[in-house]
Amino acid sequence: MKELATGDPRAxxxxxxxxxxxxxxxxxxxxxxVSEPKAQTLFETAAEVLTGLSRAFQDYxxxxxxxxxxxxx
Numbered sequence: 001m002k003e004l005a006t007g008d009p010r011a012x013x014x015x016x017x018x019x020x021x022x023x024x025x026x027x028x029x030x031x032x033x034v035s036e037p038k039a040q041t042l043f044e045t046a047a048e049v050l051t052g053l054s055r056a057f058q059d060y061x062x063x064x065x066x067x068x069x070x071x072x073x
Contacts, residue, residue: 001015001016001018001019002015009060010060010061013057013060013061014057014061016057017054017057017058017061020050020053020054020057021054023050024047024050024051024054027043027044027046027047027050028043028044028047030043031043031044031047
């Protein structure tokens with residue numbers, strides 16, 4: 001991920017999502033590289049969980065600003 005100077009939350013969300021996508025790809029490549037079934041399951045499960053998180057970041061990026069409500073983080 002890059003270090004961003006902007007205060008734009010959508011830019012930061014896109015940056016985090018990019019890092020997640022890179023990690024997802026890495027995990028899926030590793031599934032093919034390892035032969036231990038337990039490790040393969042772990043890597044694929046982690047990729048699936050991170051895919052859901054990446055989609056949440058993408059939904060945030062694509063949502064209109066006026067429909068977002070401020071709330072606790």
